[in-house]
Amino acid sequence: MTVHGSWQRTAEGAGLLRPDGSIAATIFAEMSALASSTGAINLGQGFPDEDGPREVLDEAHRAISDGMNQYPPGRGTPELRAAISEHQQRFYGIPSNPDTDVLVTAGATEALAATILALTDAGDEVLTLEPFYDAYGGLIALGRARHTTVQLRWPDFQPDHDELRRAVTDRTRIILINNPHNPTGSVLSRETLELLVELAHQHDAILVTDEVYEHLTFGVEHVPVASLPGAWDRTVTISSGGKTFNTTGWKIGWAVGPAALITAITTVKQFLTYVNGAPFQPAIAAGLRLGDDYFAEVADGLQHKRDLLASGLDAAGFALSRPDGSYFIVADAAALGFHDATEFCRRLPDLAGVVAVPLAAFVSAEHLADYASLARFAFCKKVDVLQRAAAQLARLGR
Numbered sequence: 175m176t177v178h179g180s181w182q183r184t185a186e187g188a189g190l191l192r193p194d195g196s197i198a199a200t201i202f203a204e205m206s207a208l209a210s211s212t213g214a215i216n217l218g219q220g221f222p223d224e225d226g227p228r229e230v231l232d233e234a235h236r237a238i239s240d241g242m243n244q245y246p247p248g249r250g251t252p253e254l255r256a257a258i259s260e261h262q263q264r265f266y267g268i269p270s271n272p273d274t275d276v277l278v279t280a281g282a283t284e285a286l287a288a289t290i291l292a293l294t295d296a297g298d299e300v301l302t303l304e305p306f307y308d309a310y311g312g313l314i315a316l317g318r319a320r321h322t323t324v325q326l327r328w329p330d331f332q333p334d335h336d337e338l339r340r341a342v343t344d345r346t347r348i349i350l351i352n353n354p355h356n357p358t359g360s361v362l363s364r365e366t367l368e369l370l371v372e373l374a375h376q377h378d379a380i381l382v383t384d385e386v387y388e389h390l391t392f393g394v395e396h397v398p399v400a401s402l403p404g405a406w407d408r409t410v411t412i413s414s415g416g417k418t419f420n421t422t423g424w425k426i427g428w429a430v431g432p433a434a435l436i437t438a439i440t441t442v443k444q445f446l447t448y449v450n451g452a453p454f455q456p457a458i459a460a461g462l463r464l465g466d467d468y469f470a471e472v473a474d475g476l477q478h479k480r481d482l483l484a485s486g487l488d489a490a491g492f493a494l495s496r497p498d499g500s501y502f503i504v505a506d507a508a509a510l511g512f513h514d515a516t517e518f519c520r521r522l523p524d525l526a527g528v529v530a531v532p533l534a535a536f537v538s539a540e541h542l543a544d545y546a547s548l549a550r551f552a553f554c555k556k557v558d559v560l561q562r563a564a565a566q567l568a569r570l571g572r
Contacts, residue, residue: 187315188308201535214523215563218531220501222554226420233460237453246452250278257459258428266401274433277440280450281425282386282414287313288443289410294319298347305536307356329495331360342373348380354387357536357550359497361394371405381409389418389469391499392477410435415458424454483553486564491571501554508547515549526566
């Protein structure tokens with residue numbers, strides 16, 4: 175039997191379709207399996223290995239005990255929608271109506287899926303920055319849209335403004351921005367964000383911003399696109415509680431934007447998961463209402479972890495792009511004589527007892543050569559784990 179359907183298009187968009195039509199394992203699965211089989215420290219996947227704040231965990235326990243275990247309202251519980259709206263106003267001065275402008279989703283990934291499927295038709299263009307989070311390519315292809323990119327280049331990973339101007343055209347339906355950026359850890363400048371708003375108006379495009387690392391920046395300000403003049407009416411802001419509160423497995427995300435766009439997205443979202451995570455929604459609401467000290471401490475703690483891992487990579491002899499945000503740091507293995515980061519990552523468990531992923535996993539085939547020697551390391555791990563990883567990596571330089 176031949177299995178036809180959109181799965182092939184989706185796999186191809188994500189770079190996972192082999193020439194013979196079979197599906198390749200993701201590099202994340204391969205590297206995680208390698209870490210498991212060798213006992214190496216897994217710095218390949220971006221998930222934390224510590225629980226989030228006690229107040230958030232306790233609220234989830236309370237909600238379960240209180241019987242909050244059935245379907246929540248379709249747009250999310252009123253408590254969480256109110257907390258999201260308050261959060262946007264508190265941190266960024268962005269007003270929103272929790273009843274019409276906020277949608278709770280099964281993580282940021284569902285918010286992205288529902289948004290792309292709702293707001294594009296076959297042949298529309300969706301522009302992303304490259305390297306791009308792998309889900310973007312799959313989701314764009316699933317929706318039959320055309321994926322276009324502007325490259326972020328080593329070592330600062332900032333887009334060239336002239337390239338942005340050429341890339342955004344009247345065919346561009348969505349400009350999809352990941353800021354702070356996975357996999358590079360770069361934070362886009364205000365000037366770049368203002369240019370994107372200008373281009374969206376000029377070409378009648380919608381801005382979709384993936385801001386899941388919004389509270390994880392290091393010495394730089396996170397500026398949501400929706401906070402800029404003229405942006406709100408054509409911007410969908412997507413985020414989640416997973417990265418901020420170390421609850422990635424709960425999959426509580428959201429989309430915030432003008433009512434017309436959120437209604438369109440809800441129309442699609444209700445036929446995906448419908449609803450999710452009832453007892454986790456009040457817990458994330460509690461997290462969003464924590465004091466400013468929590469948000470400062472979580473960023474400071476992660477910055478310390480970044481610097482700890484960077485010290486080991488420096489000692490090993492890597493050239494580094496020091497990130498301003500996110501969970502990730504990019505290192506150039508060419509400085510150690512490795513010009514193929516995919517092969518280097520496969521050997522790294524034997525060389526240093528550490529697992530990373532090649533940046534090639536986040537780029538299109540036509541641009542592989544531009545990122546061939548670059549590897550991404552995650553520093554969202556316990557301090558003692560990072561200390562061991564740094565020490566083991568440092569031995570590469572001896």
